[in-house]
Amino acid sequence: MSDIQNFKPVQKYETFSYLPEMNADQVRKQIEYCLAQGWNPSVEYSEKEHAMSPYWYMWKLPFFGEQSVEAVLQEIEECRRSNPGMMVRFVAYDNYAQSLGMAFVVDRGR
Template sequence: MAEIQDYKSTPKYETFSYLPAMTPDKMRRQIAYVISQGWNPGIEHVEPARADAYYWYMWKLPMFGEQSVDVVIAELEACHRAHPNNHVRLIGYDNYSQSQGSSFVVFRGR
């Protein structure tokens, strides 16, 4: 049986935080999945000290009906350039259930 690891040294923010860092290809596939589900991509950011807060700052409006992975990646990178020390996450808003279908941190702040 594997030994249980202690994660106290590195804060975790959502399910994907416990996995190895996403490669650009894996990130692209996650974004493609969000789009294929018909969810609207939205981008949020926050300072690392406030990462456990309920509300993060919204970057522009959600990208309603966006079908291009490249457009979503370009917006994620623009948010990261504008706020290089903040965590940046992508949210997939589900119109049907009126909730988040997916959420994961794309860039970690310092």
Template sequence: MRITQGCFSFLPDLNDEQIGAQVEYCLEQDWAIGIEYTDDPHPRNNYWEMWGHPMFDLRDAKGAMMELEECRTAHPDRYIRINAFDNTRGWETVRMSFIVNRPTDEPKLGLTRYDRHSRTQTYGLRTG
């Protein structure tokens, strides 16, 4: 099962031109760009490693694309995502997030059902 998190996760992977267009859109909205990476894509893992500092003063998508390329070079077999942060008063949150790099061999997620006492069933995610 393919890891699906963030925008565009059910689409084929975006190429660099498409990623650049999305970053340009984010910059037009005055959103800051941040790049994060991890080797644990579990849906409850909210703490990805930050690549550099958030780019609050960025005005051109080429700057973000250069940072993305450096991150891909340093971490080729990790998940990398781009976040767009809106710091407008009243929002101050991530407005867009999407995966831009995946390892060649993705870990698999599975759903396991557990039968408990008195016909109670619970579910859990497992990686492997």
């Protein structure tokens, strides 16, 4: 019995949250993929206690037609600085399928 450990649930926010936290290069590659698909990037943020809600605050409007990974990363960083302690996620909209192409948390608001 001493080998059994208590299960401690960990809050999962999206698909990538089941993996180890992404480093800056991995985040960059995911954004590059989204832009290569022609998806429109966006940045959202929320308080931790409301993170499971599908509705997060939108940081500016989606960046329609944006092709620069650097510009998206700059907006993510600006959102982090302007909203300390809040969670920040990257979202990419697929305008052909009229749906969400990808979304993942880039800052858990430590």
